[in-house]
Amino acid sequence: MPTFDADTTEINAFEVEDADLYIFSQYFDQEEVFDELREWYDSEQYRFEVPTDEMDRIESFLDEYFYDLHRVAPDAIEPFCVVKEKYTDHADILRNSVYHTSRGSNTVFVMQDRLSAEQAVEQDATPLADSDTEFQL
Template structure:
């Protein structure tokens, strides 16, 4: 994963899934959200940015105190839960996208804090299973 070092910037993880950059974050300020609104998926509560627009959006957010970091190790951000069982409380809010594989629901989490919390609440890291990454 790329490392972001600029002081005063809030890191936002970005995931390349099927050729679209996905991220979930609450951005402060009307100007920021107004600029990003066209990329916001209201049904999935996430931003979806095409590769053609990514550099421009990244530069814009950089000037407003947000550092977009493209995650290259998606497996480390995926947790799994058996279908038809109780899911950790915050898993839907803190996941960027969900897909099913075999008898499991797989969730791509926004950051490592969300991964740790989901595991603490009963999810399993993808890397601790034999499942293939669906993302």
């Protein structure tokens, strides 16, 4: 039987502690994929908010379309987080974030992936680990 390696797209789904859900941001160009996930799409935040008890089913479904869903636990989120001073230019950072919130004089961003976090640092954001900001999703 022939085998082949298909390129997959990795999606990081971040567990929201004490909320019993995962959040992730991904553009799906196949309408049937988006239709399957539509009920969990928050159009104001541009992200999916999936209850924990639905994640196994969603992961199996996405696997059929060559998406690799990676669940990120609350204690493993730090490498995806950056901090930027409030009221500074952050449109490009916001575009690749899954979540953002204010903490004192800063805004904390949870980025879609590590590459987006690295790119945010190139745009004058600071890795959460290098800041004095406390944050937990």
